[in-house]
Amino acid sequence: MNPKIPLRGLLSIILRSHRVFISRELEDMNLTDAQVACILRVNHRPGVTQDELAWFFQVDKGTIARTIRRLEDRGFLNRKQDPDNRRRYMLSLTEKGRQAIPIIMDAERKWAELLFRNMTMEEQEAFIRMCQRLAEEAMEIRRIEDDRRR
Secondary structure: OOOOOOHHHHHHHHHHHHHHHHHHHOHHHOOOHHHHHHHHHHHHOOOOEHHHHHHHHOOOHHHHHHHHHHHHHOOOEEEEEEOOEEEEEEEEEOHHHHHHHHHHHHHHHHHHHHHOOOOOHHHHHHHHHHHHHHHHHHHHHHHHHHHHHO
């Protein structure tokens, strides 16, 4: 591996490899990477809105609406109109969506085992801690940038 590859390139290699692996592991479910990400986020945050998902994934509202509509049509998600704001929809998993979670998580576990197979447990834990810190920092930067634009 070339040590002169910038951070963005290194992360891209990992994420693209992950996307291919997960796609193959979940082939029978016929879910896209974006759909899997939405299912996992709704599982983690029941009642999340489409707008919140769009912000979280940094995609436009139309893109997230299409992804959600497909998941709803395929029976993975429910959309419920927010009683406080009729233009907003709160999302939750259906029974089919809840049944998909352990299958998705098993594929994620397999990926992690392969990815970390040549690292000690201490290295793995340190890497995860650093990634969590970087993710939190990236989210904070986005919040600051969003506030500046308002």
